[in-house]
Structures are given as C-alpha cells and as structure tokens.
Amino acid sequence: MTVTISGRLSISSVRSFLADTKTLFDTASPSALTVDVTDLKSIDSAGALAMLELEERARKASLPVSYTGMSHEVRSVMDLIDRKALAHPPIHPEKTVSSFFEGVGEGCVDLYRDFVAVMTFLGDLIITLGRSFAHPRSVRWSEVTFYMKKAGIEALPIVGLISVLIGLIIAFMSSLQLKQFGANMYVAALVGISIVKELGPMMTAIIVAGRSGSAFAAEIGTMMVNEEVDALVTMGFNPIQFLAVPKVMAAMVVVPLLTLYAMMFGILGGLVVGVTGLDLTLYTYLNQTFENIHLRDLITSLVKSGVFAALIAGIGCQRGFQVSGGAEAVGEATTSAVVSAIFLIVAADSAFAVVLHYL
Amino acid sequence: MEYNNREPVIVVENLLAAYDENVILRDVSFRVARGELLAIVGGSGCGKSTLLKYMIGLYRARRGRVVINGVDIMSADEDILNQQRLGIGVLFQSNALIGSMTLAENISLPLKEHTDLEPEFISRIVRMKLGMVHLAGYENHQPSELSGGMKKRAGFARAMAMDPTILFFDEPSAGLDPVTAAELYELIQSMNRDMRTTIIIVTHDLNLVFAVADRVIMLDAEKQGIIAEGSPLALREWEDDHRVYDFFNRRKTRHP
Ligand SMILES: Nc1ncnc2c1ncn2[C@@H]1O[C@H](COP(=O)(O)OP(=O)(O)OP(=O)(O)O)[C@@H](O)[C@H]1O
Ligand SMILES: [Mg+2]
Numbered sequence: 001m002t003v004t005i006s007g008r009l010s011i012s013s014v015r016s017f018l019a020d021t022k023t024l025f026d027t028a029s030p031s032a033l034t035v036d037v038t039d040l041k042s043i044d045s046a047g048a049l050a051m052l053e054l055e056e057r058a059r060k061a062s063l064p065v066s067y068t069g070m071s072h073e074v075r076s077v078m079d080l081i082d083r084k085a086l087a088h089p090p091i092h093p094e095k096t097v098s099s100f101f102e103g104v105g106e107g108c109v110d111l112y113r114d115f116v117a118v119m120t121f122l123g124d125l126i127i128t129l130g131r132s133f134a135h136p137r138s139v140r141w142s143e144v145t146f147y148m149k150k151a152g153i154e155a156l157p158i159v160g161l162i163s164v165l166i167g168l169i170i171a172f173m174s175s176l177q178l179k180q181f182g183a184n185m186y187v188a189a190l191v192g193i194s195i196v197k198e199l200g201p202m203m204t205a206i207i208v209a210g211r212s213g214s215a216f217a218a219e220i221g222t223m224m225v226n227e228e229v230d231a232l233v234t235m236g237f238n239p240i241q242f243l244a245v246p247k248v249m250a251a252m253v254v255v256p257l258l259t260l261y262a263m264m265f266g267i268l269g270g271l272v273v274g275v276t277g278l279d280l281t282l283y284t285y286l287n288q289t290f291e292n293i294h295l296r297d298l299i300t301s302l303v304k305s306g307v308f309a310a311l312i313a314g315i316g317c318q319r320g321f322q323v324s325g326g327a328e329a330v331g332e333a334t335t336s337a338v339v340s341a342i343f344l345i346v347a348a349d350s351a352f353a354v355v356l357h358y359l
Numbered sequence: 360m361e362y363n364n365r366e367p368v369i370v371v372e373n374l375l376a377a378y379d380e381n382v383i384l385r386d387v388s389f390r391v392a393r394g395e396l397l398a399i400v401g402g403s404g405c406g407k408s409t410l411l412k413y414m415i416g417l418y419r420a421r422r423g424r425v426v427i428n429g430v431d432i433m434s435a436d437e438d439i440l441n442q443q444r445l446g447i448g449v450l451f452q453s454n455a456l457i458g459s460m461t462l463a464e465n466i467s468l469p470l471k472e473h474t475d476l477e478p479e480f481i482s483r484i485v486r487m488k489l490g491m492v493h494l495a496g497y498e499n500h501q502p503s504e505l506s507g508g509m510k511k512r513a514g515f516a517r518a519m520a521m522d523p524t525i526l527f528f529d530e531p532s533a534g535l536d537p538v539t540a541a542e543l544y545e546l547i548q549s550m551n552r553d554m555r556t557t558i559i560i561v562t563h564d565l566n567l568v569f570a571v572a573d574r575v576i577m578l579d580a581e582k583q584g585i586i587a588e589g590s591p592l593a594l595r596e597w598e599d600d601h602r603v604y605d606f607f608n609r610r611k612t613r614h615p
Contacts, residue, residue: 222458231455231517234415235469236444238437 001030003054006039009047017047021054025061033058038069048077052086118340121240121318128240129248143246144253151212151247152254156261159207163262166199167191167269175278184278188288191270196293200263201301202349205308208255209341213316216247217337220320221330229321244317248310255309256302263301304352311344365392368525368557369414374423376409383409385583387423389576396551396558398568398591400606401578407561408452408529410578414559415449415527416440427525445473448523452530452561454514456502462489463498466517473521488516491546493539507534515543519550525557526550532564544570565609577603 003024009017035054043051058065098106132139171191178186220243223229229239267289274280280288319337323329369391376384383406391397399407412418414425416432425432430443456465466485470476476484482498489495492512502510511534518526531547532540548571550556562568568575569591577587577594579602587594587603597603605611 219459226458227451227453227455228457230412230417231449231451231457233417234444234447234449236441236473237468 001028001032002034002036004036004039005051006041008042009040009050010042010044011046014046014050017050018053021050021057025057029061030063033063033065035065035067036069037067037071037074040071040074043074043077045077045080048074048081051078052081052083117322118315118318121321122314124240125244125248125314125317128238128245132241132245132249138241139249140242140246144250147212147247147250148254150215151208151251152258155207155211155258158211159204159258159262160265162203162207163195163200163265164269164272166203167195167266167271168273169269170194170199170266171270171273172277175273179278184274184280185284185288187274187278188270188280188285189292191274192267192289192293193297195266195270196263196301197297198349200266201259201305201308202345204255204259204262204305205312205345206342208251208258208309209312209316209338209345212247212251213312213337213341214334216313216316217319217333218330220244220317221323221333224321224323225326225330239321240317244314244321247317248313251309251313252306255312256305259302259305263298300352300356304349307348307352308345311348312341315340315344365394367391368393368395368428369559370424370426371414372424372426374410374413374420374425376406376413376418376420378409382583384578387578387584389585389588391557391559393557394551394555396547396560396571396573398572398575399559399561399578400563400568400575402580402606403563405578405580406583407578411449411527411529411559411561415447416444445469445521446524448518448521448526450511450514450518450526450528450531452533454502454510456510456514456517458502461499461501462494462505462513462516465502465513466520468517469521484520488519489513491519492516493542508536508539511535512539512543522554523556525559527559527561529561530564531560532562532567540564540566547571565607577606 005017007013035051055065171187174190175184175187178184178190220229223243229243232239232242270289271282271285274285275282316337319333319340323333367390371390372388374384374387375382376387387410399410401407413420414427416425416427416435420433423433427443428446430439432440432443435443456462457468460468463482463485466488467481470481470484471478474481485498486495489497492515494509494512494516497505497509497513502513505513511531515528515531518528528547532543535543544567547558547560547567551558551571560567560572572591575587575589575591575594576585578584579586586600587597589597591607594603595607597607
C-alpha cells in the first residue's frame with residue numbers, strides 16, 4: 001500500500017494528518033507501507049514528528065515502512081528529531097498524588113521542619129539583635145530610618161482609616177443593644193477598652209503584616225534568587241545583620257507608635273457615634289473613656305505590639321531567606337510570610353491574654 | 360609556567376558537591392598554586408558554578424575538604440571564614456549586584472565595612488575600578504539601568520574592590536562584545552601577571568581560555584567529575600577522550 005503526502009505538512013495541518021493515519025490503520029490492514037513524499041514541499045518539526053508517529057504505528061502493527069522521493073530538506077528536518085530524547089524519562093519523577101495518609105504524614109514532617117527552621121532563625125536573629133545593641137555602630141541606621149518610613153509613615157492613612165471605621169462599628173453595634181437599657185453611657189467604655197486592650201494592637205499588627213511583612217519577604221526572596229545574598233556573604237557580611245536587623249528594629253519602633261495612633265483614631269470613631277447618635281456630650285464621652293482605660297493596659301498593649309512587630313518582621317525575613325529557585329518561590333514566600341505572621345500574632349496574643357490574667 | 364612545585368593556595372580534596380540528594384560532582388580533587396590562572400570548563404549544567412560556590416565556602420560539603428591559605432573552610436567557624444573572605448573576590452554568573460544600591464554603593468560596600476579608609480579615598484577607588492572596566496561616570500546608576508554586559512563589568516569591578524589575592528570569575532566574558540571582551544582579557548591577564556592575583560575562571564569561552572589560562576580543568580556531567588587537566592594547548596591535543604578533544608576544537612560530539 002502506498003501513502004502519498006503532498007504539499008506542506010506543518011503544525012497547522014498535522015491534526016488532520018494524524019486523524020487520517022489513525023483511520024488508515026483502523027480501516028485497512030496492509031501488508032507493507034510505502035510513503036511517497038515526492039510532492040511534499042516543506043515540513044516543520046511538528047510535521048516531522050507526525051511522520052515519525054506514522055512510522056511508530058506501522059512498527060507496532062509490524063509493517064515494514066519505506067519512503068520514496070524523500071528530498072534532502074525533509075530528510076534533514078526528520079534528522080533533527082532525537083529519537084532517544086523522545087523516549088527519555090524525566091529526570092525528576094513526576095509528583096504523584098499520594099494517598100490521604102501519606103499526605104497527612106508529609107504535612108506533619110514539613111510542619112516540624114518548618115518549625116525547626118523558624119526557631120533556628122529566630123534564635124540567630126535574637127543573638128544578632130543583641131550584638132547590634134552592644135555595637136550600635138554595626139547597625140545600618142540609614143536603613144532603619146528607611147524602613148521606619150516604609151512600614152510606619154506610609155501606613156498612617158490605612159491604619160487611621162481602618163481604626164476609625166472599627167471604632168464607629170463597635171460603637172454603633174453596641175449602642176443598638178445598650179440603648180434598650182438606657183445604658184448609652186457605657187458605649188464609651190466599651191469602645192475604649194476593646195480598642196486599647198485588643199483591637200488596636202491586633203488590627204495594626206495585621207495591617208503591618210500585610211503591608212510590610214510581605215514586602216520584607218519579597219525583597220529578601222528576590223535577593224536570594226539573584227544570588228545577592230551569596231554575594232553579601234562572600235563580601236564578609238552577615239546577611240541577618242545586614243538585611244534582617246534593620247527591618248526588625250524599624251518595625252519594633254514603628255508598630256507600637258502606629259498602635260497608639262490606631263487607638264486614638266478608634267476612640268475618635270466611637271466618639272463620633274456617641275456624640276452624634278447617642279446624645280452624649282464630648283466631655284462625658286472622653287471622661288468615660290479615660291476613666292476606664294488604665295495606664296497598665298496601655299503599656300501592656302504597647303509591649304504586646306512590640307512583640308507582634310518582631311514576629312512580623314522576623315517571619316517576613318525568614319520566609320525571604322528560605323526562598324530557593326525562581327520568581328514563583330518569591331510569591332510563595334510572601335503569601336507564607338503574611339499567613340504565618342497572622343498566625344503568630346494570634347498565638348502571641350492568646351499567650352499574652354493568659355499570662356496577663358495571672359499577673 | 361610550571362606551578363606544580365609552588366605552594367598551593369587552594370586545595371580541593373575528594374569534594375562531594377550535591378543539592379540535597381542530587382549529587383552533581385563526586386570525588387573532585389585539584390590544587391591551585393599561588394599566582395596561577397586556572398580555568399574551569401565544561402558543558403552547560405556540568406556543575407562549574409556549583410564547584411565555585413563550594414570553593415568560596417557558600418555551601419558546606421558532606422564529604423571532602425576545601426583548604427584556602429591553609430584554612431579548611433568546610434570546618435572553619437564563621438569568624439575565621441569571614442577573615443578568609445576578605446582576601447577573596449567573586450564575580451557571580453548572575454552578577455549579583457545589590458539591586459537597591461547604586462554601582463558606587465555596590466563597589467564601596469566591602470571597602471566601607473572592612474577598611475578604615477576616608478570616604479573620599481573610597482570614592483576615588485570606586486572611580487578607578489569603574490574606569491578599569493570602562494564604566495566611568497556610571498557611579499550613580501542602579502544595576503537595573505544597565506545592559507547585561509555592563510552589569511557583568513560592574514560585577515567585575517566589585518569583585519576587584521578589595522584588591523583580593525584570590526579572584527573567582529563565573530563567566531566573566533558572557534554577554535560582552537568582542538572588543539570589550541578582548542579588553543577584559545587584558546585586564547584579567549594584568550591582574551594575574553602584574554598584581555600576582557590567583558585567578559579561577561569558570562567559563563566556556565575558549566578565546567578567554569586560550570588567551571589567559573595557565574591550566575585548565577574540564578568537568579563532565581556524566582562522569583560527575585574532572586575528565587581532563589592540563590595546559591590549554593595540551594587539552595586541544597587531547598586524544599584519550601573525544602569529549603575533551605571536541606570541546607577544545609569546537610566540534611559536535613560524535614555519537615558512536
Ligand atoms: N540551587 C539549585 N538547586 C538544585 N539543583 C541545582 C541548583 N543549582 C544548580 N543545580 C543543578 O546543578 C547542576 C549544575 O549546575 P551549575 O549551575 O553548577 O552548572 P554550570 O556548569 O555552572 O552550568 P552553566 O555553564 O550553564 O552555568 C545542574 O544540573 C542544575 O540542575
Ligand atoms: Mg554556571
């Protein structure tokens with residue numbers, strides 16, 4: 001049997017060619033196959049692969065194949081295909097979908113490794129921070145101010161806005177209930193206490209994690225990918241000292257200040273509702289607020305937000321240093337920096353709640 | 360020149376280079392004499408850059424030793440390692456310029472950290488180094504504002520910043536036009552001959568190898584190690600292994 005291929009066999013026409021070959025082998029059962037390519041004008045690599053496919057099928061049906069009229073060009077294109085490469089198995093085995101239990105097991109192992117990595121890094125960070133305080137000249141202060149501006153001043157609008165809204169919402173929602181008992185007065189205390197003790201530090205920390213924790217991870221991650229961190233090491237710098245310490249220091253200064261600012265705006269939000277909607281005077285509202293906020297609460301909140309800051313900046317840097325490979329790893333690192341930071345914030349907040357209860 | 364009897368600056372012994380379980384090189388041993396210019400060549404992906412990173416102590420080997428100036432950098436602690444690093448300059452394959460800093464800041468980084476020179480003198484050094492790689496006037500450019508070849512030269516200038524006694528270059532001539540490349544060869548040669556710097560070059564640029572190298576080590580991915588070692592001319596005449604012969608005579612490997 002003779003098959004004639006003519007014209008141009010290219011990536012746009014191989015589909016019908018492959019379909020034709022399939023029907024050929026399904027319908028006819030020839031004893032030998034001759035492929036006439038005298039009129040085959042041109043061929044591209046997809047076309048050549050399709051011809052190989054034809055050969056392959058014939059070989060499976062144990063048919064001898066021969067070509068007639070193969071031009072020099074077609075032969076050269078066919079020779080470009082490395083037949084061994086087509087059959088070469090991937091060097092990295094394909095990731096197989098593991099069973100549920102395997103998945104859980106692997107997850108646990110990964111979690112444990114991650115925990116060890118984070119703890120090791122935090123240990124290194126604390127040692128390096130301590131050394132920095134002992135030798136203030138080794139700190140890159142210009143970087144510290146740079147990150148204070150980035151993480152602090154530039155966050156002012158969003159932190160202010162969100163805090164006002166939260167103050168408004170708490171005051172409004174609680175007033176709906178308290179009004180029924182004529183207890184409007186207590187709205188001020190409720191807003192003040194909840195903002196100062198919990199929401200101020202927590203919301204600020206979450207905003208900073210989203211804005212700056214992710215940025216730290218992305219920055220250091222990109223430097224890892226570009227071998228910049230390797231270059232720093234070979235120039236005799238300690239990457240933690242050089243890259244992480246300024247960020248952590250800046251965050252630890254700026255986040256408590258931001259928290260203070262968030263508290264003021266939160267109380268302001270409550271005040272707007274109190275004065276406009278609940279017939280409280282400005283004086284009564286503020287008086288009620290300040291009577292119920294204790295200095296001790298304020299100070300513990302600021303300490304707490306300093307700890308949050310260290311966690312956010314620390315985990316951001318750690319996720320950055322963990323990057324290996326390419327740009328996609330940087331994306332993963334930023335996501336992971338924010339998620340882990342929020343988890344750590346909540347965990348630390350719970351720890352503070354328990355400890356402060358017994359103090 | 361004959362280097363065999365001179366004292367070795369770098370000794371690599373039975374080194375195993377691997378990424379996790381993925382072994383790249385095994386049982387690699389060689390020495391580099393003081394003042395020697397050694398080229399490490401081999402096909403793409405055979406582990407040249409990996410070997411270089413082991414030699415500068417970025418990775419710790421599970422097996423084998425790397426000794427620089429008599430210090431085993433695989434077991435040395437961080438302080439001793441940093442001491443050694445002051446005498447080492449490295450040009451990475453990706454240049455590794457710090458993206459957030461200008462060229463001047465990049466080059467002056469090690470000078471400011473490790474010397475007590477006056478800032479004015481440091482900026483003179485920066486100018487001098489930029490001039491050596493024909494980048495005069497580019498002090499205040501960010502790396503992102505430069506072309507690929509310019510970045511390569513800036514990385515080169517930074518590697519030389521501290522006037523190190525050992526220089527490592529990973530593909531120094533990649534992405535350079537023929538004229539700039541020829542100038543770079545001269546610069547490398549002058550650093551080696553006149554300043555007596557020990558230089559290790561990773562490259563697949565045969566022009567560079569023939570122009571400057573005293574000795575060549577050829578790595579191979581299949582063998583996961585050294586398949587030939589000798590002068591450039593000796594490797595061009597290498598008859599024992601067709602891979603070596605083909606590489607140095609720019610031929611396609613014949614599949615037997
Ligand atoms: N970070 C890494 N993680 C895992 N494997 C890596 C990593 N870097 C390189 N490899 C692997 O190590 C091998 C050697 O890579 P290396 O970069 O040393 O090659 P090379 O000889 O420098 O090649 P080229 O001439 O293309 O620069 C490659 O097979 C590569 O897949
Ligand atoms: Mg390389």
